[in-house]
Amino acid sequence: VSGDLSDAEAAWRGAFLAHGSLTEPGRSSALEFTCPGPEAALALVGAARRIGVAAKAREVRGADRVVVRDGDAISALLTRLGAHTSMLAWEERRMRREVRATANRLANFDDANLRRSARAAVAAAARVERALDLLGDDVPGHLLAAGKLRVEHTQASLEELGQLADPPMTKDAIAGRIRRLLHMADRKAVDLGVADTNSAVTSDMLNA
Numbered sequence: 001v002s003g004d005l006s007d008a009e010a011a012w013r014g015a016f017l018a019h020g021s022l023t024e025p026g027r028s029s030a031l032e033f034t035c036p037g038p039e040a041a042l043a044l045v046g047a048a049r050r051i052g053v054a055a056k057a058r059e060v061r062g063a064d065r066v067v068v069r070d071g072d073a074i075s076a077l078l079t080r081l082g083a084h085t086s087m088l089a090w091e092e093r094r095m096r097r098e099v100r101a102t103a104n105r106l107a108n109f110d111d112a113n114l115r116r117s118a119r120a121a122v123a124a125a126a127r128v129e130r131a132l133d134l135l136g137d138d139v140p141g142h143l144l145a146a147g148k149l150r151v152e153h154t155q156a157s158l159e160e161l162g163q164l165a166d167p168p169m170t171k172d173a174i175a176g177r178i179r180r181l182l183h184m185a186d187r188k189a190v191d192l193g194v195a196d197t198n199s200a201v202t203s204d205m206l207n208a
Helices: 003-017 038-050 071-080 084-138 141-152 158-164 171-192 202-207
Strands: 019-023 031-033 056-060 063-068
Touching: 003 019, 003 031, 003 038, 003 071, 031 038, 031 071, 038 056, 038 063, 063 071, 071 084, 084 141, 084 171, 141 158, 141 171, 158 171
Parallel strands: none
Antiparallel strands: 019 031, 031 063, 056 063
């Protein structure tokens, strides 16, 4: 512990060669050393501190061990030990794992967004169908066309509905027409004292 940096590095290098192990990158990744006793473990922790690496001593099933868990600390320690090939191989695997994890998170995020969009489209179609029933022949032609597109293409996005329109229109335009249709129907429902378009949306639609 009281030696210089080269002594600390030499101590760790010897420990790594004698009883060191390196696990795969991930949540439980670790650079671990088995020590002959608690004094050696504490000395190794002190040597790690001298070279700027955080290590912890612990007893596992009667064996004294020193563990480095932080990924950056593991890479730094391997570099200080001169284990450049091991460090590069470990970092490459670590990077691949992080890339896969990021890709999986993005895929899950996209799936969740698609499910939410699909549920919203189904609910909107149910509201539009109720609106058309409420308004009957009082629906303006351009709003009727937009409403029919929504009902006939339940799973389609607003952008897709706009492309299906004749002539094609933007998703904002189709959304605006559907919004006006629902507003007209809800006002009529209030005047008639009957259920509005929201009554057509069931919990099954929202939780599907």
